[in-house]
Amino acid sequence: QVELRESGPGLVKPSETLSLTCAVSGGSISHYYWSWIRQPPGKGLEWIGYIYYTGSTNYNPSLKSRVTISLDAPRHHFSLIVTSVTAADTAVYYCARVKEAYYDGVIGPEAADVWGKGITVTVSS
């Protein structure tokens, strides 16, 4: 059974860089997309972006200038970096596995079938 576990600092200072890691256990990295989603307090879920196992990425345009998602397949983890954080980046951060599917013969992402339990990150001085 595949499990995902987020790790990283719970507190980050404004203007600094947030760095989170998601450890993948019990399954393969290949043929999946690996995604980050967050939920600010009192707000809905916000998709941050994903990385395909081949290394291609797709980011939410609202965060694209500050976000990088990377994949370390041999070590079975993927990471999120958010630069120049503000209080608006305070949220519960989730990592998720996204299935690949064929759409008219073209591979694309499907729904997130496995999620981590989330990690709370607070941006405050």
Add this chain to the structure above:
Amino acid sequence: EIVLTQSPGTLSLSPGERVTLSCRASQIVNTMYIAWYQHKPGQAPRLLIFGSSRRPTDIPDRFIGSGSGTDFTLTIDRLEPEDFALYYCQQYGSSPWTFGRGTKVEIK
């Protein structure tokens, strides 16, 4: 971006009842690209439905997804005690992927 509006915000129901949750999109979404998730506090969200109506193999058949165009529905037939939770819809056909704000199903 596509905005998903879920209604109602909260439903108060009893075990055994049938519940219908609504998710309306701000523009047409292909049925292949709608998912529903269940989320309980402190737990990982759980995928219930993908492709508007398809269930992962471990999801009970009391969870039924339907809809097309801009209107999608999740029906829970005969609520079980473990079904009281928050439910989100999501579209993954257009970037950025977006989620609804959720519907809370609580015990009456």
